[in-house]
Amino acid sequence: QVQLQESGPGLVKPSGTLSLTCAVSGDSIRSNKWWSWVRQPPGKGLEWIGEIDYSGSTSYNPSLKSRVTISVDTSKNQFSLKVSSVTAADTAVYYCAREKPYSNPFYMDVWGKGTTVTVSS
C-alpha cells in the first residue's frame, strides 16, 4: 500500500522560505512515476505547484516558478518543496501526490493527507 506523508514547519514568517518534505513508502521514488505538490488555500480550490521525477527533472506552475524549488532525495525515498519570499497568500494546506504516467497530463492517484502551513509573523 503506497503512502505519502508530508512534514515540515506549520508556521513560516513573511518573506521567509517554506520548506516541506514528502516521505514515500510502499513505492520507490525511482519508479516510472512523477511526484507533485498541490496546495489549497483556506476555503478555496486546488492549485498545482509543480512536479519532479527520480532524475530531478522538474516542471513548475508558471505563476509560482520564480519562487519554487522541488528536489528529490532517492536515498531517503522522498522529495521536497521550497517556496521563497512567502506572504500570507501562501497560507494553505500543502499536499504531495504520486503521478501516474499517462497521456498529458499525468493523473494523481495517491495523495498525502496534507499539512497546513500558515504564513504569519
Place this chain on the structure above:
Amino acid sequence: QSVLTQPPSVSGAPGQRVTISCTGSSSNIGAGYHVHWYQQLPGAAPKLLIYGNNNRPSGVPDRFSGSKSGTSASLAITGLQAEDEANYYCQSYDTSLSGSVLFGEGTKLTVL
C-alpha cells in the same frame, strides 16, 4: 484564476442523477488533453475519481462516469448517495502561458 470553469454548486436528491461540467478552451481540453476528476470529502485529501476522461480506478463505483467533447468535459453521478456530498475538481493541461497542469475551480455537490 483557473481557465477550467466549473459551476460553483450543484445539488440533487438521493437516487437522482447529477452532472458537473468542466469548460475549457482550445488551449487545454480542446487541444486534446485528457481530463481527470477528483473527489474531496470535507476535511480530507482529494481522491482520484476518473482518469483519462472516462476511466474509473479500481474501487470507484460505476455510478461515477466521465465524458469529454470539444472544449468541455463532464462528470456524471447516478444513484446519488449522501456520502457523495463533496467538492469535485477537474484537472487538465493548458498550453498557454508556458504550459501548466491546472485544476478547475471546483464544484460543491449537495445531496438534498
